[in-house]
Amino acid sequence: MIKLANDRLLRALLREPVDVTPVWMMRQAGRYLPEYRATRERAGDFMTLCRTPDLACEVTLQPLARYELDAAILFSDILTIPDAMGLGLYFSAGEGPRFERTVRSRRDVEQLGIPDPENELRYVMDAVRTIRRELDGRVPLIGFSGSPWTLATYMVEGGSSKDFGTVKGMMFDQPQLMHQLLDILARTVTDYLNAQIEAGAQAVMIFDTWGGALSPRDYREFSLRYMEQIVAGLSRENEGRRVPVILFTKGGSGWLEAMADTGCDALGIDWTIDLADARKRIGDRVVLQGNMDPCTLYASPERIRTEVEAVLTSFGHGEGHVFNLGHGIHQHINPDHVRVFIDSVHELSARFHQ
Amino acid sequence: MIKLANDRLLRALLREPVDVTPVWMMRQAGRYLPEYRATRERAGDFMTLCRTPDLACEVTLQPLARYELDAAILFSDILTIPDAMGLGLYFSAGEGPRFERTVRSRRDVEQLGIPDPENELRYVMDAVRTIRRELDGRVPLIGFSGSPWTLATYMVEGGSSKDFGTVKGMMFDQPQLMHQLLDILARTVTDYLNAQIEAGAQAVMIFDTWGGALSPRDYREFSLRYMEQIVAGLSRENEGRRVPVILFTKGGSGWLEAMADTGCDALGIDWTIDLADARKRIGDRVVLQGNMDPCTLYASPERIRTEVEAVLTSFGHGEGHVFNLGHGIHQHINPDHVRVFIDSVHELSARFHQ
Numbered sequence: 001m002i003k004l005a006n007d008r009l010l011r012a013l014l015r016e017p018v019d020v021t022p023v024w025m026m027r028q029a030g031r032y033l034p035e036y037r038a039t040r041e042r043a044g045d046f047m048t049l050c051r052t053p054d055l056a057c058e059v060t061l062q063p064l065a066r067y068e069l070d071a072a073i074l075f076s077d078i079l080t081i082p083d084a085m086g087l088g089l090y091f092s093a094g095e096g097p098r099f100e101r102t103v104r105s106r107r108d109v110e111q112l113g114i115p116d117p118e119n120e121l122r123y124v125m126d127a128v129r130t131i132r133r134e135l136d137g138r139v140p141l142i143g144f145s146g147s148p149w150t151l152a153t154y155m156v157e158g159g160s161s162k163d164f165g166t167v168k169g170m171m172f173d174q175p176q177l178m179h180q181l182l183d184i185l186a187r188t189v190t191d192y193l194n195a196q197i198e199a200g201a202q203a204v205m206i207f208d209t210w211g212g213a214l215s216p217r218d219y220r221e222f223s224l225r226y227m228e229q230i231v232a233g234l235s236r237e238n239e240g241r242r243v244p245v246i247l248f249t250k251g252g253s254g255w256l257e258a259m260a261d262t263g264c265d266a267l268g269i270d271w272t273i274d275l276a277d278a279r280k281r282i283g284d285r286v287v288l289q290g291n292m293d294p295c296t297l298y299a300s301p302e303r304i305r306t307e308v309e310a311v312l313t314s315f316g317h318g319e320g321h322v323f324n325l326g327h328g329i330h331q332h333i334n335p336d337h338v339r340v341f342i343d344s345v346h347e348l349s350a351r352f353h354q
Numbered sequence: 355m356i357k358l359a360n361d362r363l364l365r366a367l368l369r370e371p372v373d374v375t376p377v378w379m380m381r382q383a384g385r386y387l388p389e390y391r392a393t394r395e396r397a398g399d400f401m402t403l404c405r406t407p408d409l410a411c412e413v414t415l416q417p418l419a420r421y422e423l424d425a426a427i428l429f430s431d432i433l434t435i436p437d438a439m440g441l442g443l444y445f446s447a448g449e450g451p452r453f454e455r456t457v458r459s460r461r462d463v464e465q466l467g468i469p470d471p472e473n474e475l476r477y478v479m480d481a482v483r484t485i486r487r488e489l490d491g492r493v494p495l496i497g498f499s500g501s502p503w504t505l506a507t508y509m510v511e512g513g514s515s516k517d518f519g520t521v522k523g524m525m526f527d528q529p530q531l532m533h534q535l536l537d538i539l540a541r542t543v544t545d546y547l548n549a550q551i552e553a554g555a556q557a558v559m560i561f562d563t564w565g566g567a568l569s570p571r572d573y574r575e576f577s578l579r580y581m582e583q584i585v586a587g588l589s590r591e592n593e594g595r596r597v598p599v600i601l602f603t604k605g606g607s608g609w610l611e612a613m614a615d616t617g618c619d620a621l622g623i624d625w626t627i628d629l630a631d632a633r634k635r636i637g638d639r640v641v642l643q644g645n646m647d648p649c650t651l652y653a654s655p656e657r658i659r660t661e662v663e664a665v666l667t668s669f670g671h672g673e674g675h676v677f678n679l680g681h682g683i684h685q686h687i688n689p690d691h692v693r694v695f696i697d698s699v700h701e702l703s704a705r706f707h708q
Contacts, residue, residue, distance in 0.1 A: 163684050169652035172661070215625045215647055217664075253608055254627055271569045273608055293569050298523035307526070310571075330517050 002239050006139045009071040013203060013244035013266050013287050015319045021312065021349035022070035023342055024142070026268075027328030028063040029075045033335060035062050046091055047083075050076050056127040057134055064139065066335065067342045071139050071203070072131060074196070076124055078146030078207055081188055082155045084115035098159040103152075104170065109181045114188045117195030124192075125199040132200035143201025145193050147208035147249075148185035148230075149223035152178070164213055171222055178222060186226040190233040197238050205246040205268065206230065212251020219255060228262040246289055250327060253278070260286045271326035275314040288315065289322040292341075297325075297333045301340040308344040317352050356593055360493045363425040367557060367598035367620050367641050369673045375666065375703035376424035377696055378496070380622075381682030382417040383429045387689060389416050400445055401437075404430050410481040411488055418493065420689065421696045425493050425557070426485060428550070430478055432500030432561060435542055436509045438469035452513040457506075458524065463535045468542045471549030478546075479553040486554035497555025499547050501562035501603075502539035502584075503577035506532070518567055525576055532576060540580040544587040551592050559600040559622070560584065566605020573609060582616040600643055604681060607632070614640045625680035629668040642669065643676040646695075651679075651687045655694040662698040671706050 004010070008022035030036055039059050043049040050056060060075040079097050083089035088100030103109060115121055131141055154160070156167035171178045193204045211223040227247055236243050247259050248268025259267050260282050269278050269290035278288055296307045308323075315321045323345045329338070358364070362376035384390055393413050397403040404410060414429040433451050437443035442454030457463060469475055485495055508514070510521035525532045547558045565577040581601055590597050601613050602622025613621050614636050623632050623644035632642055650661045662677075669675045677699045683692070 163649065165649055165652045165684060165686060168647070168649035172650060172653035172657045212626065216628050216631075218647075251605070251626065272566065272605065274570050277570075293522070293572075295517065295519055295522035296526060298519045299526035303526045330519060332519060 002137055004137050004140060006070055009140050009142075009322060010202060010241065010244065012319065012322050013246070014242060015284070015287060017319060018353055019350065020346045020353060021321055021323045023323035023345040024069050024071040024073065025063075025325055025329050025338070026073075028069065028073065029059045030329060031331035032329055032333040032338070033062055033066070046077070047089065050080065051123045053123060053126040053130045056123075057130040060127075060131050060141075061134060063338075064135075067339055068346060069139065069342060071142050072135055073142040073205075074124070074128060074131065074144060074201065076127065076144070078144075078151065078209070079154060080121060080124055081115070081146065081151055081185070081192060084120035085112050085155075085188070087155060096160045097154065099155065102158040103155040103181060104166070106177055106180075109177060109184070112181070112184050114184060114191065117192050121192060121195070125195055128196050128199035128201055140202035141200060142203045142205055142246075143193060143196030144205045144207060145189045145196075147206050147211060147223060148182045148189060148226040149211055149214070150207065150209045151185050151189075152181055153210045153213075155181070164210070171218065175221075182222060182226045183229075186229045187233075190230045193230065194233070194235050197235050197243050201243070202238070202241065203244045203246065204234070205248060208247065208249040208252070211249035216255060219249075219252075220258060223249070224255070224258055224262065227259075227264075231263045244287075248289075256282055266322065268324065269326065275311060275321070276316065279315060279320075284320065287320045287322060289324050291324070291326040294325045294327050294330055294333075297329065297337045297341060299337075301337065304337060304340050305344045305348070308341065309348050312345075312349050312352055315352075319353070321352075323349070356491055358491050358494060360424055363496075363676060364494050364556060364595065364598065366673065366676050367600070368596060369638070369641060371673060372707055373704065374700045374707060375675055375677045377677035377699040378423050378425040378427065379417070379679055379683050379692070380427075382423065382427065383413045384683060385685035386683055386687040386692070387416055387420070400431070401443065404434065405477045407477060407480040407484045410477075411484040414481075414485050414495075415488060417692075418489075421693055422700060423493065423696060425496050426489055427496040427559075428478075428482060428485065428498060428555065430481065430498070432498075432505065432563075433508060434475060434478055435469065435500065435505055435539070435546060438474035439466050439509075439542070441509060450514045451508065453509065456512040457509040457535060458520070460531055460534075463531060463538070466535075466538050468538060468545065471546050475546060475549070479549055482550050482553035482555055494556035495554060496557045496559055496600075497547060497550030498559045498561060499543045499550075501560050501565060501577060502536045502543060502580040503565055503568070504561065504563045505539050505543075506535055507564045507567075509535070518564070525572065529575075536576060536580045537583075540583045541587075544584045547584065548587070548589050551589050551597050554592075555597070556592070556595065557598045557600065558588070559602060562601065562603040562606070565603035570609060573603075573606075574612060577603070578609070578612055578616065581613075581618075585617045598641075602643075610636055620676065622678070623680065629665060629675070630670065633669060633674075638674060641674045641676060643678050645678070645680040648679045648681050648684055648687075651683065651691045651695060653691075655691065658691060658694050659698045659702070662695065663702050666699075666703050666706055669706070673707070675706075677703070 244265035246266040247264045253273035266287035271293040598619035600620040607627035620641035625647040
């Protein structure tokens with residue numbers, strides 16, 4: 001078992017005692033950091049940054065050089081999977097991610113192969129290995145993937161969507177075809193996350209960014225079910241340690257109980273529910289990760305501290321909390337405010353663990 | 355008391371017996387209708403359509419000529435209020451609504467006047483009067499306004515926003531200034547809705563489109579509180595009838611109990627909660643309006659009927675339900691599908707009222 005200098009995150013995810021609440025941020029390696037923007041410019045474009053292990057490693061480590069973060073998270077994109085399936089990912093200015101080919105017919109679905117993570121997605125695994133080597137046991141590394149439903153929205157719509165008309169039309173009218181697509185994606189994500197674990201990821205998170213656009217019934221049938229399938233197929237131990245799994249559905253606060261029943265170790269929580277209420281509903285079944293409104297970081301340092309205190313107080317005493325924002329950090333946040341945020345979590349949380 | 359040929363909506367909103375469940379659609383006068391697009395083109399631009407009572411009346415009545423809808427809703431825009439306050443509303447292609455002037459400082463807030471509905475917003479009241487005359491008692495007319503919080507997001511950001519960084523930064527750092535702005539808006543909305551009622555609106559709805567972007571605590575303090583203030587200030591009777599008030603917070607299914615306590619008659623419900631669960635939580639305190647996923651209308655007629663049945667079954671037997679989509683109808687919906695939807699609600703709901 002590799003010794004970690006700081007194993008707070010893993011301890012918290014397994015509900016073991018910690019001195020202070022661990023904290024990291026979704027999208028912590030990102031555009032709010034000038035050094036990220038510099039590396040991104042050097043790379044030329046976003047996908048080159050993702051596809052070049054040394055550059056992905058560089059940006060992964062940048063926030064750790066600035067802040068006392070308790071985890072690193074692999075720098076990558078959820079759309080590496082459909083890209084590896086041959087859909088031709090590209091980024092167009094102002095429009096976000098786009099695919100050259102969409103997946104809408106039976107023929108489209110049948111032509112999809114399950115990519116070999118150490119072949120088509122080897123650049124991701126190489127990034128994981130490089131980051132682990134460079135981290136050298138400072139903090140754990142989190143791997144991640146998009147959820148099958150979330151990936152399917154991009155693959156069917158051909159990119160980002162505001163209202164999901166095409167993918168939901170397919171879901172309503174051709175549920176069997178949608179299930180076929182989601183099953184392929186679930187198997188792909190399982191292989192992908194297992195390969196990340198094998199390459200060195202010490203915890204993994206599934207991002208279900210668009211599960212909250214579904215009704216409760218459709219969420220259970222078309223999103224949650226496939227995340228459960230993935231959780232059941234993951235290698236949960238590596239290097240002598242348990243590898244915790246975190247599920248996050250943005251807008252999913254209505255269904256936390258069902259999410260907790262998937263066999264995951266922790267739930268990501270957005271800021272539309274009080275942690276006190278989430279804890280009341282979930283009890284000790286899983287750990288809760290979250291949930292400060294990312295817009296808090298636009299406020300003054302004093303106000304940021306007050307909000308950190310409010311989130312800590314809402315969760316209350318005892319183990320089972322990983323501090324995070326309720327969604328990814330925004331690009332226009334002042335990096336100095338991030339330091340106040342991270343340091344406040346450590347300073348103010350000690351009394352909740354006595 | 356003016357006799358309505360079809361008073362199902364008002365009866366349902368007051369929990370009186372109905373033969374079938376009444377149905378209308380948010381944004382029912384809109385871009386999915388070719389006749390709307392023709393009138394809009396004739397008007398030249400969107401605001402001319404809003405500002406010309408005869409044209410606003412024309413588009414308001416268009417969906418009623420096609421479908422057996424149980425209500426008309428005033429064609430207008432929630433941003434008429436900040437426009438009347440002097441912010442200079444305009445629409446730029448691809449960017450949506452924009453304001454020439456934003457409201458960010460104490461000076462900006464102090465300069466805001468409360469518009470006189472029969473003066474700066476007279477075109478809206480004239481539209482209400484014209485529509486009532488042309489409706490001639492066929493179905494009731496619903497008036498509406500944006501909520502103070504929702505209006506404030508546009509006024510502070512200067513238009514639509516993805517992450518509400520500026521308005522939330524102001525909320526966190528200058529809560530007193532934000533409250534001052536929201537109080538001005540609450541008084542303006544109260545006057546505006548009372549004038550619509552006086553002009554002939556037979557029910558009113560408050561659209562809190564962006565309340566769901568707030569944490570529960572901030573929602574109560576910065577959105578719900580001001581909707582409660584408005585509800586308390588409304589004339590609830592006109593022409594010998596009670597004027598019901600409907601509150602709708604998109605993404606608000608976590609806070610239905612608090613919304614029901616505002617004194618409103620009904621809650622708009624989006625599709626992220628089962629009506630059965632919403633009814634269990636709210637009981638008979640208020641009527642529920644909703645909540646079919648608007649994307650259902652992309653599906654086949656057969657599937658649309660199945661979904662209508664599912665929503666009716668979820669609410670169950672008895673009074674207290676107004677059928678609607680969970681959000682506005684999308685622009686690319688086939689108008690023939692809308693007919694299937696409306697007719698299915700009437701055909702399939704009779705047995706729930708026996």
